[in-house]
Amino acid sequence: MKVIAVGGSVTGLAAAAALADAGHEVLVLEREAAAPPSTLDEAADGWARPTVPQAAHSHAFGSRGTNLLRDRLPDVYEDLLGAGTGRVNLADSPPPMLGDFAREPADDDLNMLTVRRSVFEWVLRARALSRPGVSVRTGATVRGLVTGEGRVTGVRLADGTELSADLVLDTSGRKTDAPKWLATAGLPVPEQTSESCRITYYTRYYRRLTPAPPGPLNRGFGAGGLWDSYTAVLFLGDGDTFSISLGVLPDDKEMKSLREEEAFTAAIRATPLLAGWVAPGNSEPISPVYAMGGLDNSSRLADPAGDLPVGFYGLGDAVCTTNPAYGRGVSLALAHVFELVDLLAAHPTVDRAQAARFAGASKGLLAPWLGESIANDRGRAGLWAATVAGERPQMPPPGIVTFGTAVAASTKDAQVWRRVAQVMMSLVSPAELYANDEITERVGRALAGGPPPQLPGASRADLVAAVRGATAGQQAA
Ligand SMILES: Cc1cc2nc3c(=O)[nH]c(=O)nc-3n(C[C@H](O)[C@H](O)[C@H](O)COP(=O)(O)OP(=O)(O)OC[C@H]3O[C@@H](n4cnc5c(N)ncnc54)[C@H](O)[C@@H]3O)c2cc1C
Incomplete structure (x- = not known):
C-alpha cells in the first residue's frame, strides 16, 4: 500500500519504518x-x-516503547545502543526502604533507554x-x-x-x-478536548566530569522528586551526558527567572537530591536553559461509532x-503505530470498517492515559497553587489511591512499587493502580503509620530564596 505520513x-x-x-x-x-545534521555527533550536540x-x-524512554523497539524495530534498538544509549531495568534499583526486594518475572519488562532525544530521533531517522x-x-x-x-486519496x-496515497497518516x-x-474537505471532524497540564518546563543539558555518578539515582533512569511547588528530574543520557528538567506552575511569578542560567542552577543546588550533580567540578553545562x-x-480521538473519514488516520501527538x-x-x-501496522495486516482494505476498528483501538489505547494525566495534573497543580499562595493544600479523601499516595506507599510495599512502575511505564492500565482493591488496601496499610520521609527537595521558602538570590546576584554583577 502507498502511504503518506x-x-x-x-x-x-x-x-x-514499521510500515515498510x-x-x-x-x-x-x-x-x-x-536538512538534519549529517552526523550523529552534530545531532547530539544541537539539532x-x-x-x-x-x-x-x-x-x-519508557518501558512500553523500549520493549516495542527491542521486539519490533530491533535494528533501531541496536543502533541506539551502539550510539551510547544506556539500558536500565527499574527493578535493579528499587527504593532502599523496601529492604530485601524479591524480583518477579514481570519485572523483566521494566526496561528503559537513557539517551538524548536528538540522538534517539537521529538514529530512528x-x-x-x-x-x-x-x-x-x-x-x-x-x-x-x-x-x-x-x-481521502x-x-x-x-x-x-x-500527492496521492492509499492511506494518509497525520x-x-x-x-x-x-x-x-x-472540515474544509467536508469530512467528519473528531471532537477536540484540551485541558492545561498547568506546568512549564525548564531543561538544561550537562556532561558529567566524575567517573561515577556524583549523586543518587533514585529513579533508575535518573533521579528526581515531586515537591509541594515544583518538580526536578535528572535524566541520564547517552554516554556521559545528562539533563535536568524543572517543572513549575505557569503562573508562578517567582519562578519565571528559571530560564536564566544562574537561577536554574541555584534552584538545582537548593534541591539536595540533585545538588551534587551540578556541584563545581562534577559536571559542565553543554546547553542553555x-x-x-x-x-x-x-484529545482528537474519534468516536468509533460515529461518522469517520476513510483513508485518514491520526497517530501519536x-x-x-x-x-x-x-x-x-x-x-x-x-x-499506536503498531496498532495500525497490526490492523492493516488483519484488515488490509481501507474502508469504513477499518476506520471504525482503528478508532476503537486508538481510544482503547490512549483514553485511559489521557484520563490519568488529567486527574494527576489537577491534584498536583492544586497542591502547587495552594503552596504558592501560602494556603493549606487539600488532602485527598482517605481510601482513595492518588498518584501521590501510591508513590508514597511504593517506598514501603514492593507490590505497590511494582504497580506504580508498571503504570508509569504504560505497561498496565491506570485502573490496575487507582481502582484495584488489593492495591488500595496495601496503600492504606503502608501509609497507616504516616507518610514516609520525603525525598530531599527544597521548601517553597528555600526555593524562592535561591532563585531570588541568583537573580539579584546577576543584576548586581
Ligand atoms: C516538554 C516535553 C517533554 C517531553 N518529554 C517526554 C518524555 O520524557 N518521554 C516521552 O515519551 N515523551 C515525551 N514528550 C512527548 C514526545 O516528545 C512526543 O510524544 C513525541 O515527540 C511524538 O511526537 P510526534 O512525532 O507525534 O510529533 P512531533 O514531534 O511534534 O512532530 C511533528 C512533526 O510534524 C511536522 N509537521 C507539522 N505540521 C506539518 C505539516 N502541515 N506538514 C508537514 N509536516 C508537518 C513538524 O515539523 C514535526 O517534525 C515530551 C513532550 C514535551 C512537550
Missing part, C-alpha cells in the same frame, strides 16, 4: 526545510528543531531511511487533503502540488491542522497528548 518526527519516522517492514511504501512529508520545541527537552520503501521529503508542508469517492502541499504532532483539513509552556492534555512529566508520549506513539 504528514510529519517526520518520532511518530512519522517510526510509522514509516510490513511491505508498505511510505513517503514522509516534513515541513522543516533544513535545532524550530517546529518541534519539545525536542530540546529531557525525554525518558537513519534506520527508517535505510529501508527501501521509505522516503522523506523535507520542506514539504501539507495544507489540505485531496478526496474522491467519499474518502492524498494531500495538497503549500505550493499546490497534490503524524504532524500536537499542533496538527488536521481538524481544519477535514530551554523553556516550554503551553502544554495540555488533549496528533491525536492525544498527555503531560510530558509522565514520560509516555513516545511509548504511546510507538504503541
Whole structure:
C-alpha cells in the first residue's frame, strides 16, 4: 500500500519504518526545510528543531516503547545502543526502604533507554531511511487533503502540488491542522478536548566530569522528586551526558527567572537530591536553559461509532497528548503505530470498517492515559497553587489511591512499587493502580503509620530564596 505520513518526527519516522517492514511504501512529508545534521555527533550536540520545541527537552524512554523497539524495530534498538544509549531495568534499583526486594518475572519488562532525544530521533531517522520503501521529503508542508469517492486519496502541499496515497497518516504532532483539513474537505471532524497540564518546563543539558555518578539515582533512569511547588528530574543520557528538567506552575511569578542560567542552577543546588550533580567540578553545562509552556492534555480521538473519514488516520501527538512529566508520549506513539501496522495486516482494505476498528483501538489505547494525566495534573497543580499562595493544600479523601499516595506507599510495599512502575511505564492500565482493591488496601496499610520521609527537595521558602538570590546576584554583577 502507498502511504503518506504528514510529519517526520518520532511518530512519522517510526510509522514509516514499521510500515515498510510490513511491505508498505511510505513517503514522509516534513515541513522543516533544513536538512538534519549529517552526523550523529552534530545531532547530539544541537539539532535545532524550530517546529518541534519539545525536542530540546529531557525525554525518558519508557518501558512500553523500549520493549516495542527491542521486539519490533530491533535494528533501531541496536543502533541506539551502539550510539551510547544506556539500558536500565527499574527493578535493579528499587527504593532502599523496601529492604530485601524479591524480583518477579514481570519485572523483566521494566526496561528503559537513557539517551538524548536528538540522538534517539537521529538514529530512528537513519534506520527508517535505510529501508527501501521509505522516503522523506523535507520542506514539504501539507495544507489540505485531496478526496474522491467519499474518502481521502492524498494531500495538497503549500505550493499546490497534490500527492496521492492509499492511506494518509497525520503524524504532524500536537499542533496538527488536521481538524481544519477535514472540515474544509467536508469530512467528519473528531471532537477536540484540551485541558492545561498547568506546568512549564525548564531543561538544561550537562556532561558529567566524575567517573561515577556524583549523586543518587533514585529513579533508575535518573533521579528526581515531586515537591509541594515544583518538580526536578535528572535524566541520564547517552554516554556521559545528562539533563535536568524543572517543572513549575505557569503562573508562578517567582519562578519565571528559571530560564536564566544562574537561577536554574541555584534552584538545582537548593534541591539536595540533585545538588551534587551540578556541584563545581562534577559536571559542565553543554546547553542553555530551554523553556516550554503551553502544554495540555488533549484529545482528537474519534468516536468509533460515529461518522469517520476513510483513508485518514491520526497517530501519536496528533491525536492525544498527555503531560510530558509522565514520560509516555513516545511509548504511546510507538504503541499506536503498531496498532495500525497490526490492523492493516488483519484488515488490509481501507474502508469504513477499518476506520471504525482503528478508532476503537486508538481510544482503547490512549483514553485511559489521557484520563490519568488529567486527574494527576489537577491534584498536583492544586497542591502547587495552594503552596504558592501560602494556603493549606487539600488532602485527598482517605481510601482513595492518588498518584501521590501510591508513590508514597511504593517506598514501603514492593507490590505497590511494582504497580506504580508498571503504570508509569504504560505497561498496565491506570485502573490496575487507582481502582484495584488489593492495591488500595496495601496503600492504606503502608501509609497507616504516616507518610514516609520525603525525598530531599527544597521548601517553597528555600526555593524562592535561591532563585531570588541568583537573580539579584546577576543584576548586581
Ligand atoms: C516538554 C516535553 C517533554 C517531553 N518529554 C517526554 C518524555 O520524557 N518521554 C516521552 O515519551 N515523551 C515525551 N514528550 C512527548 C514526545 O516528545 C512526543 O510524544 C513525541 O515527540 C511524538 O511526537 P510526534 O512525532 O507525534 O510529533 P512531533 O514531534 O511534534 O512532530 C511533528 C512533526 O510534524 C511536522 N509537521 C507539522 N505540521 C506539518 C505539516 N502541515 N506538514 C508537514 N509536516 C508537518 C513538524 O515539523 C514535526 O517534525 C515530551 C513532550 C514535551 C512537550
